[in-house]
Amino acid sequence: MKAIQYSRYGGPEVLDLVDLPAPVPAPDEALIAVRCASVIPGDWKVRAGHLQEMFPLDLPTTPGRDGAGIVVATGADCDWTVIGEELCFVTEHVEPGSYAEMVARPRGMTVPKPPDIDFAEATAIIHAGVCAWIGLIETAEITAGQNVLIHAGAGAIGGMAVQIAKSVGCHVSATCSAANTDYVRGLGADRVIAYDKDDFAEILTGQDIVFDLVGGDIHERSCRVLKKGGKIVWLIASPFKDVSTDYGVICKQALIHDSRDTLERVTEAVEKGILAPQVSRRMPMAQAADAHRILERGENSRGRIILEIRE
Ligand SMILES: NC(=O)c1ccc[n+]([C@@H]2O[C@H](COP(=O)([O-])OP(=O)(O)OC[C@H]3O[C@@H](n4cnc5c(N)ncnc54)[C@H](OP(=O)(O)O)[C@@H]3O)[C@@H](O)[C@H]2O)c1
The missing domain is CATH 3.90.180.10 (Medium-chain alcohol dehydrogenases, catalytic domain)
Known part of the structure; x- marks a missing residue:
């Protein structure tokens, strides 16, 4: 073969x-x-x-x-x-x-x-859907009415995650490049923030859940937009410093199986x-x-x- x-x-x-x-x-x-x-x-x-x-x-x-x-x-x-x-x-x-x-x-x-x-x-x-499912349903345990921020909403996993969160009844915000904002809106995001134009951390507050598919400084800045007790769930992307306790939020890795x-x-x-x-x-x-x-x-x-x- x-x-x-x-x-x-x-x-x-x-x-x-x-x-x-x-x-x-x-x-x-x-x-x-x-x-x-x-x-x-x-x-x-x-x-x-x-x-x-x-x-x-x-x-x-x-x-x-x-x-x-x-x-x-x-x-x-x-x-x-x-x-x-x-x-x-x-x-x-x-x-x-x-x-x-x-x-x-x-x-x-x-x-x-x-x-x-x-x-x-x-x-x-398959892999994209499984990662999004494990991240949002099994790890973040999202429920209807929650504010959910999904980074990299135009990516393979982020695109699945936007659709899953919307179907559960969450208010979905997502980040992507300006070129992809209409695409991510089309997947069901209520609010889309272009990472190459605006800073999500200056715009959003009161999030219950962040799904971080980017890492690095995005991770730290995501902690700022969460409510106290909110959850940031991450997949291995760029390395980041875990500052969740400084912000009173929960940091969990989505373990892929x-x-x-x-x-x-x-x-x-x-x-x-x-x-x-x-x-x-x-x-x-x-x-x-x-x-x-x-x-x-x-x-x-x-x-x-x-x-x-x-x-
Ligand atoms: N076991 C694990 O730990 C595990 C499993 C699966 C995936 N991962 C990791 O998860 C990440 C995502 O995987 P994927 O398959 O979804 O990748 P992908 O399809 O290649 O998606 C990458 C997306 O990242 C977006 N992006 C880049 N910089 C960004 C920023 N600063 N803010 C917001 N979005 C940004 C891009 O958006 P634009 O196109 O709009 O620029 C692009 O659509 C990868 O790093 C992957 O290695 C880890």
């Missing part, structure tokens, strides 16, 4: 298109012919060697944290799917990833693909029309290095870059 692989940490040029043997599914696994894979910021950070302590890799490895495809074979004891079923799946950074024509997955790392969206859209909701239950909540939200997939661009697998360059330069906006693996 064709796959993207790298044998050493480095720049996007370490990514090669190679021929590899297809994986053999374990008895409880399905073999999936991959149609699409996401390219996420973590893929380039891991490839560059920035996250070696958190994600120790056996090199060579294939990147890719999620994807969608069709079951083409099943292991001897695999009774949870059938050949031809369309599935979304996740792969951990430390295992062979989704930039490959075939992956083998156990039931717990898959979920049926929502029928009314294509493979690229189905891929775009891939439980099937959370995958199902996300695909259900798509089927109910709560979450609309956001695909920023579609590129062939052979252009994986270019996709990494776009992300690394901070030029991705409005959803996920999707690699098209197979027709």
